[in-house]
Amino acid sequence: MIKNYLKIAWRSLARNKMYSLINITGLTVGIACCILIILYVKDELSYDRYNQHYNETYRVVQAFRSAKNVKDLPPPAPEEYQVWGCAPLAPALKADFPEVDKIAQFTSPNTFLLQYRDKHFQENGIVFADSSMFDIFSWKMIYGDKTTALKGVNSIVLTKSVAEKYFGKSNPVGQMIKVDDGNSLMVTGEMEDIPSNSHFTFNGMISMSTFRQMRSEIFNWWGYVDFYTYFTVSAHTDINAMQAKTAAFVQRHNPAGADHSYAIAFEPLKNAYLHSTAKRQPGVTGSLSNVYIFSLVAIFILFIACINFINLSTARSMERAKEIGVRKAVGAHQEGLMFQYLTESVLIAFLATLLGVALAICLLPVVREMAGKPLPLTALLSWKMLLAFLLAPVLVGIPAGIYPAWVLARFKPALVLKGKFHSSGKGIQLRQGLVVFQFSLSIALIACTAIVFSQLNHLRSHDLGFRQDQMLVIDYGGDGNINKNIEAVKAILARNPAVTSITASRAVPGDFLPDATTVIEAPNGDKSSFDPGIYEIDADFLPAYEVKMAAGRAYSKSFSTDSEQAIIINEAAAKMYGYANPADVIGKSFDQWGRKGTVIGVTKDFNYQSLHNKVEPLTIRMAQFYSFNKLSLRVRSEHLSGTIAELQDTWATIAPNRPFLYSFMDKSFNEQYQKDVRFGQIFMTFGFLTIFIACLGLFGLATYSTEKRLKEIGVRKILGASVTNIVTLLSGDFVKLVLIAIIIATPLAWWGMNKWLNDFAYRIAIQWWIFGVAGLMAVAIALLTVGVLALKAATGNPVKSLRAE
Structure with a gap:
């Protein structure tokens, strides 16, 4: 039977080429967008997970405030903390907290002129670091021994990309490299470049003992901040219990004096990229709201593609009514019929999945450029992604096809075969509701895209209080x-x-x-x-x-x-x-x-x-x-x-x-806003793809609706209706749905964008006309999509449509 179902499904697709193409195209674009967004979101959620001690690693954040009476101060708010701290904190923590296993510090990045023979480059991102950095972070050493590489004075470990500029592919360990035309450092190791999904990066590490020799006094100053402190804890450590002891720790060491409030907190490594609100970050931070936004966009895109399938399938159910009637008359059961049409739905989803994966691979370089992320193709080959590809035809095909299959399977054979079966009002209302939902999302995305780019333009044109041009x-x-x-x-x-x-x-x-x-x-x-x-x-x-x-x-x-x-x-x-x-x-x-x-x-x-x-x-x-x-x-x-x-x-x-x-x-x-610019570009791209998919569905639905009304159009033309009258008649129903969608989309888009704009201290006020323009664009898109078909029908020869009467 399954073989028979597949054969019938294939024949149905081949017989209705245009509707099949619309369904497959919509699902293909939807699945491709989902894959690309999943890769982006997966990368955002993967930060620092390469570390073996990911779940046991924490960093120290510190709050430093002034007051006449520090007892009157409330506990610091999360945004009052900063990641930048002082040098003596690390040994004190190690001594006072037995829960601390390994602890390491590194400084903020420095710029040095490095020279080896006739090669010299100005290198940014060189830090001073403890040798225990390799105990906390899982970085691979290419040459050298990571246990000793940063222990000696005047030693340096270079990343692969930097080392190859001076030494090519050869082993650099033992070579001397000149720093700022002065002292020389011995290269004691070459390590792989810091993974791109790390919340901080650097190009090289000089041993902390070198820095201690240069400026020994600051290693006893609690008021000098230039160090980032990370540590691991032993398994099953209660970090909250550790946190409860920090007030006594600060009071014991009394780093700031009576007129200052000094507090420390322990922030998990897993919070560093997406969840931290602390200042003085050692690297870039991500946006959890952006992750949520793109995840919702992926769901919406796929949902809209499924809506197209539902709309076209239920709209065309009348064409298959006689087939259902015959099948039921010869003994087919409702469950079997549902299974047959779900098989057809899964087949469409299977073809769309294959094409969607291929399209995603083709578009991946473009998305990499927009996102500023490597997004490796190998990420598509993980067992989770491969499992998702295998399950996608079922996970997409069954939800998209369950309602049309249920509608088809419930047809009454007696009524169908007597020609007394007609479309129900409920089915029409459902299709209209789904069109409203589609265009509500599309209008919201148009408005959101306009607001994002208005804010970016505001950032570029805002009076900064100084002259930066030329x-x-x-x-x-x-x-x-x-x-x-x-x-x-x-x-x-x-x-x-x-x-x-x-x-x-x-x-x-x-x-x-x-x-x-x-x-x-x-x-x-x-x-x-x-x-x-x-x-x-x-x-x-x-x-x-x-x-x-x-x-x-x-x-x-x-x-x-x-x-x-x-x-x-x-x-x-x-x-x-x-x-x-x-x-x-x-x-x-x-x-x-x-x-x-x-x-x-x-x-x-x-x-x-x-x-x-x-x-x-x-x-x-x-x-x-x-x-x-x-x-x-x-x-x-x-x-x-x-x-x-x-x-x-x-x-x-x-x-x-x-x-x-x-x-x-x-x-x-303006490079500070690169992340916002990329967000806007990605958001705009997927927003317009959403609109494209919605228009595909509207085109298919309008085509079917127009075909069903050809005889009505012929009668109206013979009775004197003008082309304008007919175009208005056919387009009016869809335009009304878009107008309803505008009313629904406006408050939703305003609420979402207001939340997004709260991340900016200097933000635009959301103007009402943005939603008016978004609505007009949606109406124009709908009119263009439906109007072409309506104009074709209105200018057709009425004799052809009435010949059968």
């Missing part, structure tokens, strides 16, 4: 030789007529900034201590970036005391220290990092960080020459490529061993 930034990694002659270097570069201004600084907007414990005299005369961010700049920085002053003055070379006895803060910092009027803080005393003096100016708040965050308190001070890392040159827009070439030639004479690495501020600053 600003060329040279990253020279804090080269000591350049810093010793920084004013001469600036003067040489400024000779280029295309350079209109030039400044040196430790960081530029968009960069990672340190915090600095800063004491400023409060309005009542007390000393207030907080930890705002810190910019270290030269006297030309604020004018070059056109940062405006709210009160006081900017730095000036005319005041010799500015370099040691002055500080500038932003408006947010002034408010934090209790000054609603920025002018009132001018002249107040400060104490920061061994420097004392007075506040000479307050800048207007400028967005030195991503617009995901509000402008945070910031201090700006004159840097010592050894603190500079970057040069910022404002250049004329004319002949830009020629200007860059000239600057590169000049740089080769200034620093022949230092590569000319440059970027433009506007481009590099």
